[in-house]
Amino acid sequence: MWLRPSRAGRDAPPLSRDRIVEEAVALLDAEGADRLTMRRLAERLGTGSTTLYWHVKTKDDVLDLALDMIFAEVEIPPEGGRGWRADITALINGWRAVLLRHPWSAALLGRPMLGPNVLARSEFLYATLLEAGITEPHLTAAAYGLSNYVIGSGLMQATWPADDEQEVRQAAREHLHANRERYPALAAHGPLVADDDRDTGFTLGLTWLLDGIQASVTNVMTEYT
Amino acid sequence: MWLRPSRAGRDAPPLSRDRIVEEAVALLDAEGADRLTMRRLAERLGTGSTTLYWHVKTKDDVLDLALDMIFAEVEIPPEGGRGWRADITALINGWRAVLLRHPWSAALLGRPMLGPNVLARSEFLYATLLEAGITEPHLTAAAYGLSNYVIGSGLMQATWPADDEQEVRQAAREHLHANRERYPALAAHGPLVADDDRDTGFTLGLTWLLDGIQASVTNVMTEYT
DNA sequence: GCAGCCTCCGGATCGATGTTCCAGTCACTA
């Protein structure tokens, strides 16, 4: 009774929604999506599992908040005349980097993303495209195309971790090799490429999209590099 | 005892892995991914839930098989000189149609897809690109780019169902409108577009990608439409 | 000083789920 730490004691910062989400991201990074449990999360926070429900309504809320939190890592290019193409390239590359840094996030993209961090970056994307003089229907196509491209890329890379030691990769490689008569092209130029090749591949595809977007601008911008 | 239906009776075809997967797809189509339970699935099949585990090792197996099964709906363009561009366009559009017809599938794309139906279509994609004369690194970029683009598109559309009556859409629209000062571009040209606009948007982005791929071929092909 | 209220905590518990154990049933074969 007497020795019980005072509530505002220094032994642990008070539980808060931010601290929960922060720890959730750490747990997701360390152990993956399927290991995230309300009980395990509470344990890491040094509280009971049911306490979390005071700060958060459901587990999905935690996931939504965690997903939005990592989007804050995507740097929004500062204003300045580097041109729309450089700005968008930076944004998309930053977005991709975050997806790769937090592989669990790719699987969560299938839920409405309406957090402030996500919206701020979408806003920047739309605003930059508008400034570049892109009009409908190319505007929607551009915004969707770029988003879909990054999302798909992140999902794909999360599915096929680049680490060549992974069992999944090994098994897939063997399976393709064993059936190389049925899938000759796949077995020869298979989709299991190294990390660097993925990066150049991503950049190439992004270039194609940007070229297409640029060509659809009526009054051509000239000041991009 | 006497009235018990004979095993080979006509009241129900014998349980088999195919029948399980078939019913799983039907259940997923009807009620979505989170309503798929081994018990519910067994109930629809008129058996006990534990019986399924004789034909299938885990629930994930059912999902993998279901995902591969719907890929059989994607028609592989028949041989014939329509040109690589028309063939790939047909394949990608068919792929997208399947993703939209089975919205639950988009969320499952984050698992290794090594079923025969998936591989056959990937093989066609690679083979067609090879025939078109595309070489590395453009080959990988093209295959990945196209796949990522469709996957992202499917995931996005599954997240934001086109049905305007959906609460999610309504809520999102209101939320954007309420914060239109912070997100002016989003609120004005928001990403919540109608179905037709998404189709034209998808086609536009696909054209950009294909243009980029085509431009990267050293010896230019001329026979495409 | 004290009653009342609000914020925050957590043990016990509920219902649902994926999966395993094991005792069966049935058709078919030696």
Added chain:
DNA sequence: TAGTGACTGGAACATCGATCCGGAGGCTGC
């Protein structure tokens, strides 16, 4: 007829998300 192997399913277990409810602690108004 005994036995084997393919299948079935009831009972049970561990785990999960979520809720109920009783409490602790601090603050305010009287």
